[in-house]
Amino acid sequence: MRLLPVDEIQIDLPIVNDSGGAERAERCDAAANRARILAVAERLMSVRGVAEVTMADIARAAGVGQGTLYRRFANKGELSLALMDRQFREFQDTVMRQINWMVGARAARLGQLEWVLESLIGFAEKHSALLCEAERGGVDVPNAGPQAPPMMWQYLTIRGLLQAAVDAGEVSRETDVPVTADMLLAPLHPSTFSFYRRARGYSIERINAALRRIVGHLPR
Amino acid sequence: MRLLPVDEIQIDLPIVNDSGGAERAERCDAAANRARILAVAERLMSVRGVAEVTMADIARAAGVGQGTLYRRFANKGELSLALMDRQFREFQDTVMRQINWMVGARAARLGQLEWVLESLIGFAEKHSALLCEAERGGVDVPNAGPQAPPMMWQYLTIRGLLQAAVDAGEVSRETDVPVTADMLLAPLHPSTFSFYRRARGYSIERINAALRRIVGHLPR
DNA sequence: ACTTTAAGTGGACAATTGTCCGCTTCGTGT
DNA sequence: ACACGAAGCGGACAATTGTCCACTTAAAGT
Numbered sequence: 001m002r003l004l005p006v007d008e009i010q011i012d013l014p015i016v017n018d019s020g021g022a023e024r025a026e027r028c029d030a031a032a033n034r035a036r037i038l039a040v041a042e043r044l045m046s047v048r049g050v051a052e053v054t055m056a057d058i059a060r061a062a063g064v065g066q067g068t069l070y071r072r073f074a075n076k077g078e079l080s081l082a083l084m085d086r087q088f089r090e091f092q093d094t095v096m097r098q099i100n101w102m103v104g105a106r107a108a109r110l111g112q113l114e115w116v117l118e119s120l121i122g123f124a125e126k127h128s129a130l131l132c133e134a135e136r137g138g139v140d141v142p143n144a145g146p147q148a149p150p151m152m153w154q155y156l157t158i159r160g161l162l163q164a165a166v167d168a169g170e171v172s173r174e175t176d177v178p179v180t181a182d183m184l185l186a187p188l189h190p191s192t193f194s195f196y197r198r199a200r201g202y203s204i205e206r207i208n209a210a211l212r213r214i215v216g217h218l219p220r
Numbered sequence: 221m222r223l224l225p226v227d228e229i230q231i232d233l234p235i236v237n238d239s240g241g242a243e244r245a246e247r248c249d250a251a252a253n254r255a256r257i258l259a260v261a262e263r264l265m266s267v268r269g270v271a272e273v274t275m276a277d278i279a280r281a282a283g284v285g286q287g288t289l290y291r292r293f294a295n296k297g298e299l300s301l302a303l304m305d306r307q308f309r310e311f312q313d314t315v316m317r318q319i320n321w322m323v324g325a326r327a328a329r330l331g332q333l334e335w336v337l338e339s340l341i342g343f344a345e346k347h348s349a350l351l352c353e354a355e356r357g358g359v360d361v362p363n364a365g366p367q368a369p370p371m372m373w374q375y376l377t378i379r380g381l382l383q384a385a386v387d388a389g390e391v392s393r394e395t396d397v398p399v400t401a402d403m404l405l406a407p408l409h410p411s412t413f414s415f416y417r418r419a420r421g422y423s424i425e426r427i428n429a430a431l432r433r434i435v436g437h438l439p440r
Numbered sequence: 441a442c443t444t445t446a447a448g449t450g451g452a453c454a455a456t457t458g459t460c461c462g463c464t465t466c467g468t469g470t
Numbered sequence: 471a472c473a474c475g476a477a478g479c480g481g482a483c484a485a486t487t488g489t490c491c492a493c494t495t496a497a498a499g500t
Contacts, residue, residue: 027466030478054456065480070458146415179422179430186406195366202399210399217439247496250448274486285450290488 034072037062042083050080050129074144080133081148088150091123095157109165114212116161117184120154121208124193131190146189158185165218172220180218187211254292257282262303270300270349294364300353301368308370311343315377329385334432336381337404340374341428344413351410366409378405385438392440400438407431 026034040062044053055076059069073079095116102112124131135145143149159181165171187193187207196202246254260282264273275296279289293299315336322332344351355365363369379401385391407413407427416422 027477029466033478055458056456059480066458066482067460067480068478069480071478075458147419175433176426176430178420179416179426180434182416182420182422183407183430183434186409186412187403189406189409189412192406192409192412196399196402199367200398200402202402206396206399210396210403213395213439214400214403214434217437219433219437247447249496253448275488276486279450286488287451287490288449291448295488 030072033062033064033068037064037069037072037079038082041079045083045130050133055079075136077134077136077144077148080130081150084127084130084134084150087127088123091119092153095119099161108170109161109168110170110215110218113158113161113165113184114215116157117188117211117215118208120185120188121193121204121211124188124190125197125204128190128194128197132194135190154188155181155185170220171218175218184211184215250292253282253284253288257284257289257292257299258302261299265303265350270353275299295356297354297356297364297368300350301370304347304350304354304370307347308343311339312373315339319381328390329381329388330390330435330438333378333381333385333404334435336377337408337431337435338428340405340408341413341424341431344408344410345417345424348410348414348417352414355410374408375401375405390440391438394440395438404431404435 037058041053041058044057044061055069056066058079059066062069069079073082098115098119099112102115134148134150145151159178162171162175162181162184163177166173166175166177187196193207196207197204257278261273261278264277264281275289276286278299279286282289289299293302318335318339319332322335354368354370365371379397382391382395382401382404383397386393386395386397407416413427416427417424
């Protein structure tokens with residue numbers, strides 16, 4: 001993950017880089033195993049539910065040892081994230097393209113921010129089970145939990161748009177952009193969002209509307 | 221936990237009821253064990269750190285079986301919560317008394333809300349390790365995790381004050397009070413707050429200021 | 441004092457995550 | 471072709487949380 005300036009839209013938005021490029025290629029037996037593991041995991045989880053499948057189940061069904069499984073995916077969260085990888089990239093593409101289009105249409109920055117948050121709510125809803133698994137992982141472990149690239153991308157995107165809104169004078173220059181971006185995202189943390197939906201029973205529309213009101217009324 | 225109308229301040233604020241009152245009293249050997257367990261747990265955790273002490277450690281050091289330990293405290297979270305019980309009650313008292321005083325002084329509802337949030341930030345900071353343990357526990361398990369009485373009290377208090385602010389015309393009547401209250405609290409969820417402090421490195425002051433700006437600019 | 445019984449007790453056991461480490465195999469350089 | 475080292479492999483094992491259940495005991499009624 002690194003920051004790239006996207007000239008057309010004059011703000012810094014993140015892109016996810018699939019690899020540093022410097023690492024040695026994966027051995028092909030290993031690649032075959034990885035593919036098999038992912039296929040098996042997807043099938044098992046879709047049949048029995050994400051939380052009801054254990055790492056041992058997956059290893060057994062894929063015909064590999066647990067050591068092999070853990071060599072590829074450091075923990076269940078990383079595996080869950082890998083299962084979403086393609087859909088996440090597509091989601092990311094869609095969002096970036098839409099942002100570019102909105103910029104072309106001279107849309108307000110805050111409007112873009114609201115649109116992205118709504119999209120993120122949709123994504124959180126669709127993949128809440130996998131995301132909840134992915135969320136676990138030490139808070140300070142570099143590439144796990146909230147620091148995993150997809151979560152980081154969400155944060156950097158929101159932060160970038162909020163900063164753009166500040167630069168455009170739509171939001172006060174006093175705003176603490178990094179902290180505020182985190183706060184806008186806090187209700188979308190997988191376990192929090194899942195709590196709202198299941199335990200509190202809030203509809204997606206209510207969640208979206210309430211968040212929109214907050215964003216739409218940031219100072220200035 | 222039930223709601224009581226507090227007449228002096230004309231809003232519904234929650235109080236925690238220690239027990240329904242109908243249950244048979246605890247056998248005295250059991251009470252002694254509970255006290256010993258709590259004392260031992262407190263000592264072990266203060267010496268080695270909350271996360272580094274296991275339930276088995278505590279049972280061993282307290283001279284009871286694990287079954288006994290789990291009979292009193294259904295999981296590590298409940299034990300952690302019990303360790304905070306006294307400090308939490310004192311905190312709760314302080315907050316309620318301050319609210320009453322502020323009401324007497326005709327302070328703005330939003331000001332009260334901001335003050336409570338600041339207090340909650342202080343509490344989250346002081347007890348973050350124990351709160352992080354307490355947080356774990358299924359999202360839909362009635363009295364665990366986010367549904368545990370102390371968390372519920374936080375939520376009901378914030379929601380009550382926000383509703384009062386709406387009733388007083390300080391915030392738009394369109395506001396979705398339950399959802400918005402949850403969103404104001406989301407950044408204070410133990411693991412989220414801990415992430416801000418440790419991984420992001422935000423100071424308490426920045427967190428408080430950013431939250432205050434959001435509260436202070438809710439619509440209307 | 442004696443009986444009764446619900447509550448309490450303890451430790452074995454299940455379930456799960458994640459680690460370790462000796463053995464195997466790929467693929468690369470010679 | 472062949473040797474060699476890094477990468478891969480797998481299953482035993484450690485750690486931890488939480489459950490179960492046969493046994494024990496406090497304390498209330500007679």
